[in-house]
Amino acid sequence: MAIRDRGMMKWQAAFQLPELAKTQRDFWQDSERHAKPLLDEHETEEFDLRIIYAKEYGHSVKLTVWDEGFTHDVNGRVHYVEPNRHELLIEVKPGELERVAFESVVGVKVVD
Structure with a gap:
């Protein structure tokens, strides 16, 4: 006698509630967050010296940026440093600039 299992049909009722699915997705996303690394002077x-060096000689940089619990990398050339706004303008692609705040930078690497 074969077992007649309904397969995935028995679990579909649990995913009928969009609030439950969103709550579970948010929970898993929040569990992957980490605190901002503390940087000393x-x-x-x-980091400042590496950024100045890369701007002076036209090298590319790889910035590690912390954003609300997650880190991501920004690769490009330093186009301009805005000391009044505490931001870097990074040229990601020719003609495309991205603003990065000084406070969010947790790593700088000069790429040749």
Whole structure:
């Protein structure tokens, strides 16, 4: 005698509620967040020197940016440093600029 299982049909009722699915998705996303790394003066000074070097000699940089619990990388050339607004303008593609705040940068690497 074969077992007649309904397969995925028995679980469909649990996913009928969009609030439940959204809550579960938010829970998993929140569990992957991490705190912003604490940087001391020497690290921020080293970041500044690397940014100045890359701008002066036209090298590309790889910035590690912290954004609300997650980090992502921004690759490109330093186009302009705005000291009044505390921002960097990074040329990601020719003609396309991205603004990055000084406070959100947690890593700088000069790429040749």
